[in-house]
Amino acid sequence: MKVRTKICGLTRREDVTACAEAGVVYIGLNFFAKSPRYVTPAQARMLALEAPVGLAKVGLVVDADDATLDAILDEVPLDMLQLHGHESVERVRWVRARYGLPVMKAVGVSEAADLDALARYAAVADQILVDAKPPKGAILPGGNGVPFDWTLLDGREWATPWMLAGGLTPQNVTEAIKRTGAVQVDTASGVETAPGVKDADLIRAFVEAAERN
Secondary structure, three states, rough: OOOOOEEEEEOOHHHHHHHHHHOOOOOEEEOOOOOOOOOOHHHHHHHHHHHOOEEEEEEEEOOOOOOHHHHHHHHHOEEEEEEEOOOOOHHHHHHHHOOOOEEEEEEEEEEOOHHHHHHHOOOEEEEEEEEEEEOOOOOOOOOOOOOOHHHHOOOOOOOOOEEEEOOOOOOOOHHHHHHHHEEEEEEEEHHHHEEEEEEEHHHHEEEEEHHOO
16 A cells, blocks of 8 residues: 655745655644744645645644634635644544544654553544654644654554654654554654755655655
8 A cells, every 4th residue: 555645844835846746645734833834824825725636735733722723724725634732532523523624633652551542532533643742841742853662553453544653754764664554654854954944855755765665
């Protein structure tokens, strides 16, 4: 099965073009104001409209209330919402029903006990993002460039589609896929030359490495 790639935290038109040309399946637009990859709804709309048909546009939010989501979705033509905060199972269910969009719920993992949450969210979300839990004191809930112990996923299966994230780069994504069996992978910092600055060559290298399996 061909591995599907997601590049998160796009901020420039050329990033969208690079993703499209490399064969990326999902692009992430980050609405978390503390992130170096943050874009306003107006900026995100411009980027979303640059995306060709077939390139899925995912909006990343962190504990966003309905008013915030309303403002984003009134302006930006998104294909999916990514909830990357401490949203409850009930909140995931509510967002999915209210907005009629597929919902991806991110779950941070650093030890085996964290995996229990994956099953709970898998019951209500359309996809699960299995990400590294942020380092202590980190401001960002994701995009910290830190992988987790992939052996924690040994023998784990979920009926809900899932995506692997957390410190993935062109150098380690092939091994990560082999170790975990992931058929979808996500990166942000792994294809950047500086926080929030994507590199077309790194994007292409990431996709090629992911598809090498």
